[in-house]
Amino acid sequence: MDPSEVEFLAEKEFVKIIPNFSLDKIYLIGGDLGPFNPGLSVDVPVWLALNLKQRQKCRILPPEWMDVEKLEEIRELERKEDTFTPAPSPYYMELTKLLLNHASDNIPKADEIRTLVKDIWDTRVAKLRLSADSFIRQQEAHAQLDNLTLMEINTIREFLLDSLNCMYKLRSNLQPGATKGQFADY
Amino acid sequence: MDTPSYFPVPPGVGMEDNFLSLDDILLSQERLPVRTECVFPRLGFLEKSSDSQDIQEGTKMELPLWLCKGLYEKKRKVLSVELPKIYKEGWRTVFTADPNVVDLxxxxxxxxxxxxxxxxxxxxxxxxxxxTLLQTFIGRFRRTMDSSQNAYNEDTSVLVGRLDFLEKVLFKSGQSGLNGFQGWEKGQAAQLTASSLVLNYRKRKIVDIQS
Structure with missing residues (x-):
């Protein structure tokens, strides 16, 4: 999967905006949005929020977790725990990038948030690698990926799957005759 | 993203090899030390060290893997295959001690x-x-993973130089994950680029068509 596809999925997340125009409810396949009233906050998907923001029709309210204190807390917890702690949002990396790139004037302390999220990401990816290594080392057959986000899985997916394939084949060497009769078609 | 104009067939790795994999074809040319168990009449030209017309029983020579696999039979002994030295006991001990130090x-x-x-x-x-094969792979896995996931935009020839062919394939897939993410983070994914097929396409010259 391409990271831009993951970003596309993240754009379906809801975010609060304060519009400065009025519009009746709009009916879309994905659900009804609105009504929009100037000054009243309303939930819309990120793709719409960014579009409205670019046309200067709204102000984006950052999600609750996008706050320096909360992120600092999460970062400390993430560093202390050996296992993965629940991510602030299943799309925290993508949302941070999208919102900070397009609406950094609506988010207080944007730079600090960027650094914090990057710290959290780095800690989590380091943990991911550590657990992938112990997964291979102990020759486990399955692993539980609690609290991992799609983007994190996506960066390591190809490599890990290929390695597991190789390991499986090398392991099936141990029982000769077990793999006979498996032909791949091309 | 960059899509190659063809998809390479991955090597088979296990005891079965992939007929269409380029790596497996190259692998089948590897030479193995063998000892003939019967006379090969009129094949003396294959063995340059002696002048006789036939290959005598008990000659030690090197044959490619594909030929060994074809000639080898359990019931009728045609030839016996000896282990290349990296699979022998001595080297196996080295691999058990620390697989990372070996230049595979x-x-x-x-x-x-x-x-x-x-x-x-x-x-x-x-x-x-x-x-030993499995243990070596597991032992070297961490190194391959770390180097492939951390080397962004730098010369990887030093990192790749000591890797086995199989590990190189893994290294490449690790790099594609890293490059994809880094490119996205920098916003390169949002830029539209021309397909490599279009860039490589050259206009045909009128002379080429006529001739």
């Missing part, structure tokens, strides 16, 4: 592939070879 590219470069293929030939050491 120099020793192989098809260490895992050839090792798995060696299991076709009956030998009492087969289970040990299979075990």
């Amino acid at each position: 590219h120099k020793m192989g470069p098809y260490y895992y592939g050839l090792g798995s293929q060696m299991l076709h030939f009956d030998s009492p050491e087969n289970p040990d070879i299979a075990k």
Whole structure:
């Protein structure tokens, strides 16, 4: 999967905006949005929020977790725990990038948030690698990926799957005759 | 993203090889030390060291893997295959001690592939070879993963230089994950680029068409 596809999925997340125009409810396949009233906050998907923001029709309210204190807390917890702690949002990396790139004037302390999220990401990816290594080392057959986000899985997916394939084949060497009769078609 | 104009067939790795995999074809050319168990009449020209017309019984020579696999039979002994030295006891001890120090590219470069293929030939050491192959892979996994996931935008030839062919394929897939993410983070994914097919396409000259 391409990271831009993951970003596309993240754009379906809801975010609060304060519009400065009025519009009746709009009916879309994905659900009804609105009504929009100037000054009243309303939930819309990120793709719409960014579009409205670019046309200067709204102000984006950052999600609750996008706050320096909360992120600092999460970062400390993430560093202390050996296992993965629940991510602030299943799309925290993508949302941070999208919102900070397009609406950094609506988010207080944007730079600090960027650094914090990057710290959290780095800690989590380091943990991911550590657990992938112990997964291979102990020759486990399955692993539980609690609290991992799609983007994190996506960066390591190809490599890990290929390695597991190789390991499986090398392991099936141990029982000769077990793999006979498996032909791949091309 | 960059899509190649064709998709390479991955190597088979295990005892079965992939007929269409380029790596497996190259692997089948690896030479193995063999000892003939019967006379090969009129094939003396294959063996340059002696002048006789036939290859005598008990000659030691090197044959490519594909030929060994074809000639080898359990019931009628035509030839016996000896282990290349990296699969012998001495080297196996080295791999058990620390697989990371070995330059598998120099020793192989098809260490895992050839090792798995060696299991076709009956030998009492087969289970040990299979075990060492797996342990070596596991032992070297961390290095391959870390280097492939951290080397962004730098010269990777030093990192790749000591890897086996199989590990190189893994390294490449690790790099594609890293490059994809870094490119996205920098916003390169949002830029539209021309397909490499279009860029490489050259206009045909009128002379070429006429001739």
